Amino acid sequence: MLHVPAEPAGPALDAGTVLDEVRRIVAEVIGDEVDAADIDLDTRFRDDLDVESIEFVALGEALQARFGERVRLAQWIADMEVDEIIDMTVGQLVDHVAGSLR
Amino acid sequence: MADVVVDGVRFNVVRMGPADMAADGGPVPVASSTPVVLIHGLIMDNLSSYYYTLAPAVARHHDVVCYDLRGHGRSDRPPTGYRLEDAVGDLWGILDALGIEGPAHLVGNSFGGTIALAAAVLTPQRVAGLALVEAHPAFEGWAEELGEELEDLVDGFDGPGMREFLAGRASRGVRRMARTCEELVDECSMLDDFRASRLTAPADLATVPCPALLVYGDLSDVLDRAFAVHEALPSSELHVVEGCSHSLLMESPGEVERLVVPWLARQSPPGPSPDRVAGVRGR
Numbered sequence: 001m002l003h004v005p006a007e008p009a010g011p012a013l014d015a016g017t018v019l020d021e022v023r024r025i026v027a028e029v030i031g032d033e034v035d036a037a038d039i040d041l042d043t044r045f046r047d048d049l050d051v052e053s054i055e056f057v058a059l060g061e062a063l064q065a066r067f068g069e070r071v072r073l074a075q076w077i078a079d080m081e082v083d084e085i086i087d088m089t090v091g092q093l094v095d096h097v098a099g100s101l102r
Numbered sequence: 103m104a105d106v107v108v109d110g111v112r113f114n115v116v117r118m119g120p121a122d123m124a125a126d127g128g129p130v131p132v133a134s135s136t137p138v139v140l141i142h143g144l145i146m147d148n149l150s151s152y153y154y155t156l157a158p159a160v161a162r163h164h165d166v167v168c169y170d171l172r173g174h175g176r177s178d179r180p181p182t183g184y185r186l187e188d189a190v191g192d193l194w195g196i197l198d199a200l201g202i203e204g205p206a207h208l209v210g211n212s213f214g215g216t217i218a219l220a221a222a223v224l225t226p227q228r229v230a231g232l233a234l235v236e237a238h239p240a241f242e243g244w245a246e247e248l249g250e251e252l253e254d255l256v257d258g259f260d261g262p263g264m265r266e267f268l269a270g271r272a273s274r275g276v277r278r279m280a281r282t283c284e285e286l287v288d289e290c291s292m293l294d295d296f297r298a299s300r301l302t303a304p305a306d307l308a309t310v311p312c313p314a315l316l317v318y319g320d321l322s323d324v325l326d327r328a329f330a331v332h333e334a335l336p337s338s339e340l341h342v343v344e345g346c347s348h349s350l351l352m353e354s355p356g357e358v359e360r361l362v363v364p365w366l367a368r369q370s371p372p373g374p375s376p377d378r379v380a381g382v383r384g385r
Contacts (some may be wrong), residue, residue, distance in 0.1 A: 053150035078158035
């Protein structure tokens with residue numbers, strides 16, 4: 001279980017804040033095999049970070065726990081192909097999360 | 103996301119339902135009264151194979167529970183407790199912890215189907231329906247056949263160049279899969295526990311009262327089981343998908359969805375779910 005404080009309802013968060021959170025959660029989910037400082041918006045989850053499917057699920061669930069129920073990864077990816085999901089960039093995920101909170 | 107602890111073992115559990123799938127500001131459809139549990143396959147599998155395929159589609163109509171089996175994915179890997187009876191105990195222990203007491207539909211893929219069938223035999227009062235993809239039932243010889251396959255697989259890691267590959271060029275996913283396999287086969291009692299499990303013989307399947315949907319690929323190496331299970335269960339419908347192997351769920355997720363989702367709807371009276379209230383989803 002990842003212990004992440006839930007974000008109280010409040011002003012929308014900008015993409016930079018979301019990116020920092022994604023970096024922190026990726027490091028928490030994957031461990032020290034990834035240097036979070038190297039992660040930017042163009043980083044690909046599969047090709048660059050070698051993130052496994054089950055880790056990506058944990059990442060999404062942790063983001064939801066962090067930013068609240070407006071972030072709904074399951075609904076967002078429902079119509080995507082498996083490859084499309086795991087091959088996305090950090091930027092795509094950050095945009096989705098930031099957009100959900102707007 | 104939630105971790106659920108059953109008898110000291112921590113399970114990685116993901117839930118989703120109609121409220122999670124509704125469009126922002128749109129109406130939330132009333133969840134079916136029957137929750138659906140998705141049970142994944144052995145060793146290299148975990149709940150993510152449902153999360154990316156069937157789970158969201160089912161969650162438009164039902165409360166869905168996915169979990170990583172004991173020893174798999176992000177759940178704990180205790181050294182013992184791998185009999186089929188234990189797997190059935192884990193399943194109901196998780197649902198108890200989530201407050202789901204009424205009957206549930208069980209969706210099982212491959213070994214997940216082995217567990218679902220055992221659950222339907224051992225605890226029929228808790229199973230509303232079975233939707234099985236490439237299920238191989240625990241008939242006579244099941245544990246021995248599976249044990250040989252897995253021991254061969256692990257022996258293969260000692261083949262020429264394999265250790266170097268696993269230590270070097272292999273992706274984290276492959277390394278992790280190999281480690282999972284070795285730990286379950288060599289360090290846990292999994293294979294012994296399979297051999298010590300209560301079998302679900304055709305005569306046991308004949309006692310299962312709930313309806314079942316069976317889906318197999320026509321190129322599957324377990325296709326013979328499709329016909330045996332179909333014949334043994336009192337009420338089942340069988341679909342064979344052309345051009346697919348035992349990896350049917352990942353090869354043709356759309357086809358599996360087109361079969362499973364309407365079938366679940368036909369077996370489930372609509373009605374309010376015990377723990378979720380329908381309404382309009384706000385932002």
